[in-house]
Amino acid sequence: MRWLAQTVAISSVNVMSLGQRLGSSSVAVVGFAGVVAVFVAVLSIAEGFQRVMARGVSPDTALVLRAGSDTEMSSGLDLEHTRIIKDAPGVMRGSDGPVASAELFVIVDVPKRATGTDANVPLRGVEPAAFAVRKAVKIVEGRPFREGQNEVIAGRAAAREFAGLEVGNHLRWGDNVWEVVGLFSAGDSVYESEIWTDARVAQPAYRRTGFQSVYARLESPDAFQRFKDALTSDPRLDVEVKREDEYYEAQSQVLRTLVRTLGNVVALLMAVGATFGALNTMYSAVAARGREIATLRALGFQAGPVLVSVMAESLLLALLGGSIGGGVAYLVANGYQTATMNFQTFSQVAFQLAVTPRLLVGGVAYALAMGICGGIFPAIRAVRAPIAMGLREV
Numbered sequence: 520m521r522w523l524a525q526t527v528a529i530s531s532v533n534v535m536s537l538g539q540r541l542g543s544s545s546v547a548v549v550g551f552a553g554v555v556a557v558f559v560a561v562l563s564i565a566e567g568f569q570r571v572m573a574r575g576v577s578p579d580t581a582l583v584l585r586a587g588s589d590t591e592m593s594s595g596l597d598l599e600h601t602r603i604i605k606d607a608p609g610v611m612r613g614s615d616g617p618v619a620s621a622e623l624f625v626i627v628d629v630p631k632r633a634t635g636t637d638a639n640v641p642l643r644g645v646e647p648a649a650f651a652v653r654k655a656v657k658i659v660e661g662r663p664f665r666e667g668q669n670e671v672i673a674g675r676a677a678a679r680e681f682a683g684l685e686v687g688n689h690l691r692w693g694d695n696v697w698e699v700v701g702l703f704s705a706g707d708s709v710y711e712s713e714i715w716t717d718a719r720v721a722q723p724a725y726r727r728t729g730f731q732s733v734y735a736r737l738e739s740p741d742a743f744q745r746f747k748d749a750l751t752s753d754p755r756l757d758v759e760v761k762r763e764d765e766y767y768e769a770q771s772q773v774l775r776t777l778v779r780t781l782g783n784v785v786a787l788l789m790a791v792g793a794t795f796g797a798l799n800t801m802y803s804a805v806a807a808r809g810r811e812i813a814t815l816r817a818l819g820f821q822a823g824p825v826l827v828s829v830m831a832e833s834l835l836l837a838l839l840g841g842s843i844g845g846g847v848a849y850l851v852a853n854g855y856q857t858a859t860m861n862f863q864t865f866s867q868v869a870f871q872l873a874v875t876p877r878l879l880v881g882g883v884a885y886a887l888a889m890g891i892c893g894g895i896f897p898a899i900r901a902v903r904a905p906i907a908m909g910l911r912e913v
Contacts, residue, residue: 544836550793551840551889552847554786555882559848561782562881563872565775568859571870572771573764575655575708578740580763583733583750588759590770590864591624597729600756604733609746611736613651619735620649623721626866627692627714629681631858638858640681641713641866642671642692644721644730652736653710661686661701666717669724672701674711676869680858684714695724709767712858712869734763773862786885794892833894834887841886845879 583604588594596604601621611618623644628637647666650656664670671690678684688699697716705711722728737743747760853874858867 546799547793547796547836547893548840548843550796551837551886552844554789554793554889555841555844555886556847556851557789558782558786558885559845559874559878559882560852560872561785562779562878563848563852563874564857564859565778565782566875566878567870567873568774568778568868569771570873571707571712571868572709572767575653575706575710576764576767578743578762578764579737580652581735581737581743581746582761582763582766583735584731584759584761586757586759591622591732592626592864594731595729596621596731596733596758600758601730601733603753603755604735604750604758607735607746607749609737609742609749611738613648615648617735618648618651619733620646620652621718621730621733622646622649623718623725623727624731624864625721625725629677629683629690629714632680632682635682638681639860639866640677641864642721643713643715644718645715646718649715649734652734653705655704655706655708656710657704658701659704661699664700664716667720668717669695669697669720670700671697671714671716672703673699673714674869675702675704676707676711676858677714678702679856680712680867680869693724707871709770709868712867770861770863774859777862790885790889794889796893829897830891830894833897834890837886837890837893838883841883844886845874845882848882849874849879 583596584591584594585596598621605617605619605621623642625642625644626639627642629640630636631638650663658672659675661672664672673684683690684699684702686699686701690697690699703711703715718730735746737746743760743762750756750758750760852872855872856869857872858869860866861868
């Protein structure tokens with residue numbers, strides 16, 4: 520109890536005297552805040568990208584690609600193969616037949632609104648069943664494209680990030696002129712970054728005779744294994760079958776790894792500077808209070824409470840800086856609309872940065888770690904300094 524009472528007493532004096540060291544303390548707080556703000560803001564890119572890739576996808580939707588293909592871009596299926604896939608056991612049947620869509624996936628150039636430079640935007644050729652497969656897709660402006668016509672509908676995220684996708688506009692891609700007839704939402708999912716058209720129109724426009732993928736709505740998530748086994752054991756096929764949610768989770772892996780690595784490297788470099796700032800602040804605090812600390816030691820205060828009090832001051836500054844930095848990152852970055860390249864499909868994905876509670880807690884923990892590094896050596900110096908030398912200080 521005595522040790523605890525001494526710790527509380529000295530720590531209270533430290534906190535109350537912070538106003539006397541406002542300049543140096545502010546430098547440490549600003550350093551911590553800057554590191555945390557950058558750390559959280561950069562990692563919010565990965566969080567936002569992962570979130571958009573996970574939304575609007577379902578475990579009861581299966582995606583079929585050619586064996587060995589990791590993306591739709593590298594896949595290829597002929598017409599007969601797509602018919603076999605649609606008729607496989609486990610596929611949901613509706614009034615119009617199997618709820619499955621054979622699809623094309625090509626890239627078109629559309630200028631970014633922010634820069635005016637061309638960006639790779641996915642153009643997806645779909646069959647009528649695509650809207651039943653992806654139940655979250657809804658027309659929010661204009662109308663759906665008509666079969667057999669050079670008409671497209673654009674995801675609302677694509678229309679927000681890229682120029683010329685307003686309803687009524689005409690765009691030239693390849694040898695064709697396409698009219699934008701509608702905008703669609705898709706539950707804030709990756710599909711909102713795409714442009715859709717009739718697959719039968721896209722095929723001749725891009726000199727394709729087959730498709731690249733089949734999206735099939737299953738009777739239930741439990742039907743996936745039956746569906747997969749039927750296709751992978753069929754000697755007529757050489758395909759790979761994945762759940763839609765698992766496919767898009769894997770699609771975000773490269774960018775998430777890249778951003779998190781970059782964010783950690785940048786934060787680490789900045790943390791070195793912030794830690795040195797904290798060291799200077801705490802060394803100055805210990806030096807300014809050298810006589811006070813020596814007096815407390817002479818009166819019988821133990822070394823442990825003195826060490827803890829110095830560490831507590833450093834951690835308090837770190838906590839304050841980390842909280843400010845997290846708050847700044849949340850206000851500036853959270854919900855910010857942007858688009859970036861998905862390096863696995865080489866196409867743009869529009870999304871919002873996401874400053875999540877997990878990131879904020881991680882940012883504050885990062886600041887506290889810097890506070891420990893910045894406070895431990897001055898704290899050791901405070902308790903090791905000879906009492907007689909401290910009492911002679913003016």
